[in-house]
Ligand SMILES: Nc1ncnc2c1ncn2[C@@H]1O[C@H](COP(=O)(O)OP(=O)(O)OP(=O)(O)O)[C@@H](O)[C@H]1O
């Protein structure tokens with residue numbers, strides 16, 4: 071009997087307080103979900119007028135036309151395809167640079183280097199990830215600009231290439247750290263089995279490690295892509311901010327020395343200059359929705375791929 | 383003779399299917415150290431598969447092996463017993479130099495395998511490991527198909543153009559028959575090896591050594607993860623392989639050591655205490671420490 075006594079005598083404030091704390095924690099837990107939906111809803115709300123209203127945006131034209139003249143008094147045109155091409159070009163080129171470097175670095179750190187060098191490299195790469203994007207933009211405008219002009223003889227250095235290099239430097243830390251995690255997750259017993267059979271380092275790499283870690287490495291690449299697509303400030307500063315489609319049918323199809331403008335850079339540059347609720351303002355929110363959808367899909371895919379590893 | 387395998391006198395990588403038969407007339411010549419790239423001078427044959435002299439090994443500044451000098455006979459099963467932490471695994475891993483993957487390992491003394499010092503600079507680690515196969519305590523098949531697990535060794539040791547599908551198929555069948563998995567697995571060769579039962583996994587780990595025709599098979603407590611029936615099966619398998627391969631088996635199980643081994647080595651705290659024929663070691667141990675251990679007075 072006496073065991074239950076203290077329970078009967080708990081003060082009221084304790085009971086209520088506990089309930090409150092429990093609710094608080096619950097709210098914290100679901101708040102992330104709430105915020106995501108709230109943001110999506112907000113962006114959607116701001117864009118809904120032009121998506122469903124009286125003189126609505128021709129979505130087909132929006133996605134295919136290259137004519138981006140939002141500020142024209144007589145005939146504003148909202149063709150985002152050059153902006154989409156701008157984002158695509160910078161992302162693709164930056165991944166062409168970042169993926170081999172990032173995966174190579176992950177392999178080196180996890181498999182080939184000694185423990186001390188490993189620590190040094192990991193810390194350095196974390197530092198790289200901590201540099202704010204505006205500082206990267208600064209480096210792009212000053213150093214990379216000069217380099218691109220000098221090495222490639224371009225009239226201006228603020229080009230797809232410049233942006234891609236800067237973006238690559240920004241995505242490499244993500245690719246390296248997630249790629250390294252993926253390799254670390256490969257059980258050591260696999261390595262021992264292979265070594266016991268007499269593999270060389272390269273055979274170990276492509277016969278054991280890459281197959282065993284392929285999902286994690288793919289996820290690393292996808293998260294790098296996500297980073298590259300969504301990045302705003304650095305790209306805004308480095309790519310020359312000219313609405314231009316760098317793809318065409320002549321070799322090499324993607325022209326890295328063109329200036330471009332990306333989707334996020336457009337929003338960042340123009341939103342401040344539009345009247346709230348104006349057509350232009352709403353179109354910028356449609357671009358926001360588009361970006362949101364792309365990064366959502368990329369991140370979801372990465373997530374599912376990572377889950378794939380654990381599921382097995 | 384594979385043009386890629388200089389000096390592999392009796393180990394042509396071109397006939398992967400031919401697992402060595404018991405009555406191989408060339409058995410007598412197997413004492414040549416086949417894992418060197420350079421053909422060694424014929425030093426005749428040696429009756430010992432492993433000979434170590436004053437072998438010492440340090441992990442950092444912890445000495446795990448002290449003055450280990452043993453002669454392990456060719457063609458028989460040698461048991462390696464001793465309490466936990468006495469260095470059995472360490473010794474085994476020295477014999478094909480897998481220990482070297484830890485950066486902090488220092489080794490002194492010599493290890494001769496089939497008469498060849500494996501620390502000589504002309505030794506190829508890859509050929510050494512091909513000749514000295516190892517089976518680990520936890521079955522560790524690679525996360526690829528059963529078929530690919532068995533031919534893994536052939537794939538890494540031969541040029542792609544030298545591997546014919548029919549040879550590979552034959553190698554798989556022979557290796558799996560040898561470990562008595564063929565009947566169970568012949569229709570499941572495409573399945574992932576990691577989905578097999580533990581017993582089958584461990585047998586597969588033995589099977590994947592066979593196409594490389596190793597001279598020695600080292601087994602580190604191969605049955606410790608298995609139940610009684612599986613243990614019996616693996617023991618039978620070992621007895622079947624004996625004679626054609628030199629087998630060294632580490633075990634904690636005294637009964638197992640008595641059942642399968644011809645000779646037995648008792649180790650304690652990194653040192654070899656006694657090495658004798660199994661019956662003698664168990665029935666008339668010369669050292670009181672050995673007697674204490676086999677009667678269960680150590681952990
Ligand atoms: N990688 C390593 N680094 C440092 N010390 C190690 C390492 N591997 C083993 N040791 C130590 O070396 C000693 C011998 O270890 P070993 O694994 O060879 O023993 P064992 O006889 O196989 O034991 P068990 O029967 O438990 O498997 C132990 O004291 C162990 O702690």
Ligand SMILES: [Mg+2]
Pocket residue numbers: 470471472602
């Ligand atoms: Mg051990």
